[in-house]
Amino acid sequence: MKRIILLTAAMCLFAGSATAAGWSVSVDDRAAALNTQLKGNNGYHADLARELADIATEEKAQHDSDVARAFMNMAEEHAAQAGGSK
Amino acid sequence: MKRIFLLAACTAMTACAGHVASTDISELDGVRAAIQKAKAAGAERCAPALQAKAVATMYHAAHEITDEVGSHPDEDADLIATALKAANQAYAKAKKGCSPEVITLEGVFFETNSADLTASSTATLDRAVKTLQKRSNINVEVAAHTDSMGQAAYNLDLSNRRAASVMDYLVAHGIKASRLSAKGYGETQPRADNGTAAGRAKNRRVELRIK
Numbered sequence: 001m002k003r004i005i006l007l008t009a010a011m012c013l014f015a016g017s018a019t020a021a022g023w024s025v026s027v028d029d030r031a032a033a034l035n036t037q038l039k040g041n042n043g044y045h046a047d048l049a050r051e052l053a054d055i056a057t058e059e060k061a062q063h064d065s066d067v068a069r070a071f072m073n074m075a076e077e078h079a080a081q082a083g084g085s086k
Numbered sequence: 087m088k089r090i091f092l093l094a095a096c097t098a099m100t101a102c103a104g105h106v107a108s109t110d111i112s113e114l115d116g117v118r119a120a121i122q123k124a125k126a127a128g129a130e131r132c133a134p135a136l137q138a139k140a141v142a143t144m145y146h147a148a149h150e151i152t153d154e155v156g157s158h159p160d161e162d163a164d165l166i167a168t169a170l171k172a173a174n175q176a177y178a179k180a181k182k183g184c185s186p187e188v189i190t191l192e193g194v195f196f197e198t199n200s201a202d203l204t205a206s207s208t209a210t211l212d213r214a215v216k217t218l219q220k221r222s223n224i225n226v227e228v229a230a231h232t233d234s235m236g237q238a239a240y241n242l243d244l245s246n247r248r249a250a251s252v253m254d255y256l257v258a259h260g261i262k263a264s265r266l267s268a269k270g271y272g273e274t275q276p277r278a279d280n281g282t283a284a285g286r287a288k289n290r291r292v293e294l295r296i297k
Contacts, residue, residue, distance in 0.1 A: 043187065044134035051142030059149075067149060070106045074145070083220035 027060040027068045034079050045082035049075045107148040114151075117144050117166055120173035129176035132184030136176035143169035187296040189217070189226075194252065194292045201247035203255065211252065214294060215259045225265045226294040228253045233286035234273040245270030252292050 031053040038046045052075035060068035109118060121140050129137040147165035150158065193210035196203060203211070218226070230249035232241040249268035257263045279285035 042134065044130040044138055047135045047138035048141055051138050052145070055142060055146050067106075071145070071149075074106055083217050 027056050027065070027072050030072050030076070031057050034075055038079055038082055041082055043082055045078045049078035049082055051075075052078065106145050107152040109144050109148040111148060111151060113162070113166065114144060114148060114169075117147070117169045117173065120170055120177065124173045124177035124180060127177050127180035128184070129173075129180040131180075131187065132182075133176040133179035136172045136179060140169050140172035140176055143172060188229075189214070189294040189296070191252070191292045191294065196248055196251070199244065201244065201251040203251060208255075211255050212259070215256060215261060218256065218261050218265070218294075225297045226267075227297060228256070228266060228268045229293045229295050230268075230270045231275055231289060231291050231293075232273050233289040234276065234280040235286065238273055242270055242272030242274075245272045248292065 034049060034053050038049060052071050056068045056071035056075060059065075059071060117140070121137070121144060124133070124137055124140065143165055147162060147169060150165060151162050191210050191214055194203070194207045196207075218224070228249045230245040230252065232245050232248075234241070246269070249270045253263075253266050253268040256266060273280070273289070276285075276289045277291075278288035280289060
């Protein structure tokens with residue numbers, strides 16, 4: 001029983017980490033990397049990625065780190081769809 | 087008891103991982119409708135910045151409205167108004183119609199009076215290959231332009247050959263020919279003054295026009 005509890009707890013922890021990818025990298029650094037990656041790309045997904053990254057940075061400044069990471073994750077998903085720089 | 091504790095712990099950890107709030111709330115009904123209307127009119131292609139602002143602000147508003155820590159009705163109203171305004175502007179712009187998305191290939195050069203690419207052009211073209219690989223759902227026209235020096239007919243022919251040369255490079259590096267077409271516009275579509283050297287340099291260019 002203990003093993004099952006430990007395993008489940010570990011899986012929960014992993015799921016949490018995976019959902020908020022990039023725990024070890026700051027939101028500000030991720031936003032800067034995203035802006036570099038999307039330089040010159042003015043498509044919809046690139047614009048949306050930048051807007052979401054701005055919100056993430058704003059939330060981070062207000063010390064709402066979990067929400068900041070969530071917005072940053074979303075920004076990075078759209079950056080991936082944008083196809084990078086042009 | 088253990089199971090209940092475990093379930094509660096998992097729920098708490100998932101919550102701590104953070105997520106963006108659902109936009110499916112009554113306060114955002116008007117914004118969602120406006121964004122959908124703009125999208126249907128082609129705003130993602132014709133007014134990408136405005137549409138992106140509307141969507142991102144809607145998510146931000148959803149977060150602020152559902153945030154359990156503090157209530158800021160004025161801020162919520164501002165975000166809703168901003169999202170709505172951007173969506174309506176995106177719709178208006180899309181309805182007017184839009185020109186196709188154009189990627190100018192900065193750094194693509196040819197030998198003088200030739201369609202032979204210079205060696206320095208490959209870096210830009212390789213980036214274009216990567217972009218086309220990532221955006222595998224788009225087809226593009228390779229459009230080449232010259233300045234107005236020389237005869238118009240010669241420039242048109244030269245630009246046709248240059249467009250074909252770039253297309254050949256893209257195909258040789260893995261982009262399907264069926265996704266590409268090549269067209270030369272000669273000196274007919276200048277974007278700067280042909281009376282100056284700087285202007286002529288801007289006019290000699292190659293673009294990818296997304297269809």
